[in-house]
Amino acid sequence: MRSPIPDYLDEVLDTCSSDRSGHVADYIGTLASADPDVHALAISTVDGSVYDVGAREHQFTIQSICKPFVYALAIDDIGLDRVLQAVGVEPSGEAFNELSLEGGTGRPYNPMINAGAIASHQLVRTDVWDPDPHTPGGEHRTEDVRRRVARVLGGLSAFAGHDLSIDYATADDEFASAHRNMAIAHMLRNHEIITNPPAEAVRGYIDVCSALVSVADIALMAATLANSGVNPVTGARVVSPTAARQTLSVMATCGMYDGSGRWLAQIGIPAKSGVSGGIIGVLPGQVGIASFSPRLDAVGNSVQGVQMFERLSADMGLHLMSNEQPSNTAVRWIGTVDDATMSPADDGALGDGGDPGDALLPDDGTPPLGLRTRVVLQGTLRFSGAERTLRAVVDCWDSGELLETVELNLTRVDSISGAGVRMIRELIRRLERDGRHVAVVDPDRLLTV
Numbered sequence: 001m002r003s004p005i006p007d008y009l010d011e012v013l014d015t016c017s018s019d020r021s022g023h024v025a026d027y028i029g030t031l032a033s034a035d036p037d038v039h040a041l042a043i044s045t046v047d048g049s050v051y052d053v054g055a056r057e058h059q060f061t062i063q064s065i066c067k068p069f070v071y072a073l074a075i076d077d078i079g080l081d082r083v084l085q086a087v088g089v090e091p092s093g094e095a096f097n098e099l100s101l102e103g104g105t106g107r108p109y110n111p112m113i114n115a116g117a118i119a120s121h122q123l124v125r126t127d128v129w130d131p132d133p134h135t136p137g138g139e140h141r142t143e144d145v146r147r148r149v150a151r152v153l154g155g156l157s158a159f160a161g162h163d164l165s166i167d168y169a170t171a172d173d174e175f176a177s178a179h180r181n182m183a184i185a186h187m188l189r190n191h192e193i194i195t196n197p198p199a200e201a202v203r204g205y206i207d208v209c210s211a212l213v214s215v216a217d218i219a220l221m222a223a224t225l226a227n228s229g230v231n232p233v234t235g236a237r238v239v240s241p242t243a244a245r246q247t248l249s250v251m252a253t254c255g256m257y258d259g260s261g262r263w264l265a266q267i268g269i270p271a272k273s274g275v276s277g278g279i280i281g282v283l284p285g286q287v288g289i290a291s292f293s294p295r296l297d298a299v300g301n302s303v304q305g306v307q308m309f310e311r312l313s314a315d316m317g318l319h320l321m322s323n324e325q326p327s328n329t330a331v332r333w334i335g336t337v338d339d340a341t342m343s344p345a346d347d348g349a350l351g352d353g354g355d356p357g358d359a360l361l362p363d364d365g366t367p368p369l370g371l372r373t374r375v376v377l378q379g380t381l382r383f384s385g386a387e388r389t390l391r392a393v394v395d396c397w398d399s400g401e402l403l404e405t406v407e408l409n410l411t412r413v414d415s416i417s418g419a420g421v422r423m424i425r426e427l428i429r430r431l432e433r434d435g436r437h438v439a440v441v442d443p444d445r446l447l448t449v
Helices: 004-016 063-078 080-086 114-123 143-160 168-176 179-190 198-209 215-226 241-254 257-266 303-316 383-398 418-433
Strands: 040-045 050-054 271-273 278-283 287-292 331-338 372-381 405-416 437-441
Touching (some): 004 383, 063 080, 063 143, 063 198, 063 271, 114 198, 143 215, 287 303, 418 437
Parallel strands (some): 372 405
Antiparallel strands (some): 040 287, 278 287
């Protein structure tokens, strides 16, 4: 049995692909020639499941999506207090490449605009990574620049769970016309926010922006922030909980440039976009989401990507300000039971932890079902909890341990979001379509809307 989540993501991708408004970033040669019709969508859960659809293998340069990750690395490298001395946290209400600094302090307004990102890049340490000996030569790629880039690329790779590389052709193309970023760097140097030569600061920043990623890569990077800095697949701690929390806080209010307020109100997911067409979103404790579509709107955000996030937020109940709290252990127990003995029919249980004895709950008048697979759910089921439920049942199916009769027991469930109801109903439909008899124990009629 196939999980319905990829099918749902395919539907979202297909629906949003009809909007062909906007245009690719034409001020960078390699981006101007990008195929505007390539698109992809991915979700990564905080326990390591990644769902990706569309052009899942397509690589693109990370561009401004690197900004939150560089900021988090800088916080851990030199400490939050020192970072705050150099970069503020207030929304600017201006374009991402505006030549402006905070009044009184001379700091960039926040790390999600170019001024703050260039400053953040200059704050990471240069003594923890050796430069890549294969880095091509280029104007202003000094030893210090190459060491700083190596440190950041190593951090981005840890977020993504594998080694990333840099598209130096794009980096050189972008650097050749980086006049506005150069002006920003000179402004930062004048206010002593950075101390290195402006050209070196811009050179390193642009090299990092040219790291190649796929939509699944940035979804997992987002999920690492959602998981308090621990990569859900590798289990490696990439940044501290403090750095992850601070980064998400700034993303929530500043990540979508001068559209950040509208984004937070309508979609409610801390996010960051890039001019190559990518967007990441982070729902703490639940998921990382990523979209890719190159056509951009007037403020530099992907047109189709914004629509994808709007659909996902509405359908799956992902708005940050929702008062529904997710359960991190939605599947209390899954295993085999038999009415004849009222005890587990085998020695083990599958799925998330739980006690087989606790799983033996009264059926509230349901006729005896005989030998069956019992799935006991608990807590509040939002998207993440429903996804864990689907995954546990699919894994049981794939292993050949799912019996002809399946009992879904919701006795311990407090509430289910609209997204959870739709996902559990779709699970039931697919089980029945594939020849299973499904008995639902739902004393509070949570699935009846």
